[in-house]
Every structure is written in structure tokens, then in C-alpha cells.
Amino acid sequence: MGPVLGHLLADMESAQYNHAWGCIPTSFKVISVWQPPLGNCFKLNFDGACFDDGAASGYGAVIRNEKGEVMAALAAKGGAVRDSEEVEVFACRKALEFAIDAGFMEIILEGDSFRSISINCVRRTANGVAHALAGFTRLIDDDIVWLEEDPLTVVDALYLDANALN
Template identity: 40%
Template sequence: MYKLNFNADVFANREASGVGVVIHNMKGEVMVALSTKGSIVGDSEEAKALACRKALEFAMDAGFLDLIIEGGNVIVMQSIFSTQPNLSWLGLVYKDICCILASLQYVYFSCVCHSANLIAHSLACYASQIDNEIVWMEEWPPPTFEALFLDSSFLNE
């Protein structure tokens, strides 16, 4: 079982967004992490829905099929599991997410507060400084050392 955290940041002045993803094992050790630029988005919900889709695609590509997925946007999390069809302009993104979820062996979603998602947030913000996607395997991503320290201190409480 692995925990996947994702987040997005909107760079208004750069006409782009950033996506941050981190997958931990149950000991809190980083298995894989991602920082990448996303497309221009209209609002936070769109950025986070697209980040969720990217995070799930990344997890599948890396071979993680048993996931506890944590994100910080209540609307996105509720939309994914709504039994009602989503007729908004993000409906197709949510449909894509549901298709990816069907490929997982185990999935549990949880909406978490900002302080529980600091690593993914740091990676999303870091995307403003890069041009290409960066992936870290079994190592702490340098842009998140402070957030990783804070996150690990929560694990020890």
C-alpha cells in the first residue's frame, strides 16, 4: 500500500500551472516524486483536477496500483466519486480520472488539509522554475527538504 499526494499551483504571471506528486510507502519514505509544468488553467479546481489525472497517470506508469490518494480540494475529491454525471466543462477530466481508477487494484481517496500536503505543494510550486518534467526515484526531492522534514515530524507524533 502506498500513499499518493498531489497538488497544483497556478502561475498567473507565467500563464501556466504546476503539478506536484509524491508517492510514499507506509513508513513515510519517498518512493517517487514528480514536478512538472501544466497547461494554462481557468481556476484552482481545473488545476487540481488536471493534477489528479496527471498524478494517477504517473502512479500507473511507475507501477503503483494500491493507493491511498490524498488531495486538498474538496470539490475535486467529491466530483470524482459523485454518482451524478458531471456536466461541467471539467466533466471529461473527471471521467478520465474514473477510467484510470478502474485500472487500480485498490484505491482510497481522502481530502486533506494543506499542512498534510506540503510536499506535493512544494513540488507544484517548484514547477515554476523548471522547463521539463523532473522525476525523483527513491530520494527526497531537493526542492522539498523543508516540507519533507515537516511532514516526517507529523509522522512521529
């Protein structure tokens, strides 16, 4: 597993549930049977599978309502993967793309590989650093990774965030 993927997985594992619509439970417990979503949300469950020692992979996703009725489902082939952690990250991404393409915007995301995943909907003003980094990509040819250092290209956005904390 590469350092970027490992960092992403560590971040996802340390996340806590929080959602603007109040449809994600705030308590953490290991759930061994499927439970319907609370409120007016849909539940998106995903999983990934490795085949032929990672030479191929596959993704599965299902979106259900509060009654457990299937609203949409997906089975998709994936490419080669390094390990089971990588296929789970790809499955999560494919599931989110599927849900958005199908028009589901208020979802609870569940998978069986991470301890927890937190996805918060925020305004652009609360997402300024990531927005600035996304805009910066038009000026680069290859990926750039910063580990435990401030990207100089977004110092203004970081400053605004720091001021908001004080």
C-alpha cells in the first residue's frame, strides 16, 4: 500500500460521524445486521472484491430506503488492485459516483472495511483549502503530495481557516 493510500485510510478510520441533515447516528457500534436509515435519507452499502491475486476486481453497491426497499443497485468490474484495502477505496468511490449519478444526494454510506467514514456537506467557504488545491491542479503535470507541511500554494486559504478558529 502506498503512503498516500495509507494516509487516506488512516484519516477515514479516525473520522467521526457528523451530517448536516441529522440522518447519521452519532453513536459508534459495530453493526452485524443491516439496519434501515433514519429520517429522509437513503443507505448506500458498498463492497469490493479481489480476483486472481489482484489482477482483477469488482464492486457492488446497493441503495435502500427506510423500508429496506432497493432503490438502485450496481455490480461493476474493476481493474487490477494491489490489495484489499485499495479495492475497498475504489469500491467506495464507485458507489458514491453511482449514487450521485442516480440522483441520491442524502445518503448514509456503509462499508465493511473501515471503522468509520465521515462525509460532511459544507459550503465552499468551509472548504477553501481543498478548493484552492483543486484549482492549483490546472498548473501541474503530476500529482503533488504534502505530508505534515502546509502547501504554499494555498497559504491564503489556510490563513482564513486559522482565523476562523480564533
